[in-house]
Each structure stands twice: as C-alpha cells, then as structure tokens.
Amino acid sequence: ALPTLATCRLHHRAPGRGKLLTLSRMFQPQRLREDQVLSLEGRLGELTCKSQRLMLQAGLIHPASPGCYHLLPYTVRALEKLVRVIDQEMQAIGGQKVNMPSLGPAELWRATSRWDLMGRELLRLRDRHGKEYCLGPTHEEAVTALVASQKTLSYKQLPLLLYQVTRKFRDEPRPRFGLLRGREFYMKDMYTFDVSTEAARQTYSLVCGAYSSLFDRLGLPCVQVQADVGSIGGTMSHEFQLPMDVGEDRLSVCPSCSFSANRETLDPLQTHCPACQGPLTETKGVEVGHTFFLGTKYSAIFNAQFASVQGTPSLAEMGCYGLGVTRILAAAIEVLSTEDCIRWPGLLAPYQVCLIPPKRGSKEEAAATQLVGSLQDHIIEAVPGLCGEVVLDDRTHLTIGNRGKDANKLGYPFVVIAGKRALEDPPHFEVWCQNTGEVIFLTREGVVELL
C-alpha cells in the first residue's frame, strides 16, 4: 500500500533517514507584515533595504539589538551551505581550517598599535582580574603570534594557508541594512605565510582566483577593484565588490579597459582612467571580500620566522584575505530577489524542494496525499543528496494557493504541487522551477528525473 503522510512521517524518523521536515513545525517567528517590519526598524533606528525587509518578513532573521540578529533555521542552513562552498574553495588551494579565540588579549593589539588605531570600533572588555581584551574584529595579531610560537617552522612547510569562519565584532557607528552591516557577523578570514615576496605574490593571486571561482559558483557578478589598505596595512589590496544601489562604497570603473577601483583610493579629482585615459563611470557596491598583501608588517612585530634553505631564520611574507560570510548571504538576496520574493543562489537555498499536498477536505485529498508521500520516498531514494532538502507544507488547513504564495516568497528552487491533475491517470504534479520561472506538469517519474 502507498504510505500516507502520517506513515511517511514515521518512516522518515527511522534512524539514518533524518526527520521529515514539516512546515507546521518550522520555527519562523514570522511572517511579519510590512507595518510590523517598519516598526521593528523604527525601534532599532535603522534604514531599510530589500534583503533586510524580506529576511525579516519571511522569518529568516530576527532583531536582537542594533546590528545583532538571531539567525533562524533557514538562514543557518544557507549559512552552513555557504561555509561548505567556501571550505571547498579554500581547501582546493591548500587552506587549513582553524578556529581562533574571539577574546583578543590587549597586549597583542598594543604590540601593533592597533589597540589605539582601531579607536571606538574595537569592542573592549576586562576579565575578573582586570586584564583587558577586545572581541576580535579580525585576527592578524592572533594568527601571527600563533605562527611565531612555532619555533621549528621550515621553508618546506610554506606556503602555510590558515583560515577560519568565525564571528567578528565591530562597534560600527551605523549598523544597518540587516546582515549587510552588523556589529556581530561571520567572516571567513585567511592568513598566508610565504618564503619570499615572489612566493607571496603567487599565493595572493591563488587566493584571488579562489574568490572569483566562489562568486562564479554562486552566480554573483562581483568585480575585483583596487582598494585602500586601511588600518590593516600592507602594500597591495583588492576588494571584491557586488554592484548594487544600497552599496555604501563608490566604485570607479573604466568601460574601455579592465581598470576598476574603490573611490577611496583614488584622487578625488580623478575623472579619467589612469590606465587608458578613458572617462571613468561610477557605481555603488557592497564589499563582499577584501585581500591584502601584507609583506612583513606583522611577522616583523611578532617575529614569525621560518628556517630558510640555508638554515637561517627569515621573516614570513604574509597576506590576509576576508570574506563577509553573512554579508554575502544578504547581498545575494539583495541582488537576486524581486521586491516581494526571495531568490537564492542555487547552491545556498535552505531547502531545494517544497511539496504541497492538497487542502484538507478537498476532493483530491485522499488520492493526492498518498501520492505526495510516495513521491517524497521516491525523491529521497532516487536522489540521496536531496535527503533533508525536501520540506512538506503540511499546513493543509490552508489552500494550495496560499501555501504556493509562501513557497514563492521563500524561494525554494523547486515547488511540487499535488493539485487537480494528481487525479489523472497517470497522476501529474505541478512543478515550479523558481529560478527560471518555468511551470511544468510532470508524472512522479518526471519529477524524480527533473530533480
């Protein structure tokens, strides 16, 4: 006999299959109306942008305090997927993942003078013994001190590429735009150690290549621009910018050659391309990544050395590379979504498929509900990778139309509906391919094949 929704649910609780995800149980403190969102933002004194509004409305994030958000189940799933793609890219170039403490002892930050230079952006605190710390806004000090403590580092172990994905803390003067500019946010930060300037330059282009590949895979049209080194320092720096109206950075782009730069670096009076003299055009962008060629600025302070081929101690040549992980999530939603409906990069969608069975009490209910149960089994058997990627909208007191609207707003790449045509022989499901806008009718086998 075909399983019913209820037996299907039990079935999926069996060990190893994962629980069947039902929307009625999903924690989405949610579906804020426009006026509720506005009043939340009013309370927080924030400006609004599309991704912030959509994420609040759909119950993906919830405000905690200015610049700090609760990340709710859908967002955490997208975040974990993004971290997996980042891990693949970083490990493909030899990156080793670490996890450094968020508490940064003041003496490390005094050694580089950044305890003072960072000013009020640095969140500071004291422990019970009166010892001072900051909550890490970035980790050049920590990682260089860590590597310096390895007294037996040899040239044979370089290049060394260490990275982490952790929360960063910055007392931003104007936290706003939701996850685009928080006071507490996730960053991927990589630090590289090389034997020579030449080797460090090669590592620098390797990491920039990995960043380009990451943004290509996410389908985000980033531009790499020349940038200012700011308080991090070093001699060369690039930003990965995603052009969009809510961007707080101004970019100068040359339409005739590949030159592009953040305006901050450029002479304010510069109107023509320094490379080809053509007129420059201006766009706004959101900085999603930043790379720095550091040289020995930090290794000299902490004495991060390795034994060279000749056996003499030499200072490591460093680079550091940041990606705004939570910022990328919001920026992706900002560029891909419509005013009302969230769209995700395919790789990051929290769930790939939403199944919508018929309304309770409808004439399709009996037949189509069973079909949905067996379809779900089939999908998971035929495409094991989708196990855990399928949610069932079991709020069958709502019409298919209303649940379809919600599914459209949340942006599942595929929505599979058991409506009237489920009663045909063979039964057909309505399938929305939300990233292409196509609507098609498919048999059970057709759905499985499509997925």
Ligand code: ATP
């Ligand atoms: P911005 O110019 O936007 O303030 P930044 O130049 O200060 O950013 P970096 O020190 O270069 O930031 O940090 C590396 C990356 O961390 C940035 O490219 C960005 O993607 C991300 N990031 C920085 N600040 C924030 C923030 N307040 N909220 C979310 N992500 C951030």
Ligand code: MG
């Ligand atoms: Mg900043």
Ligand code: MG
């Ligand atoms: Mg910047």
Ligand code: MG
């Ligand atoms: Mg930056």
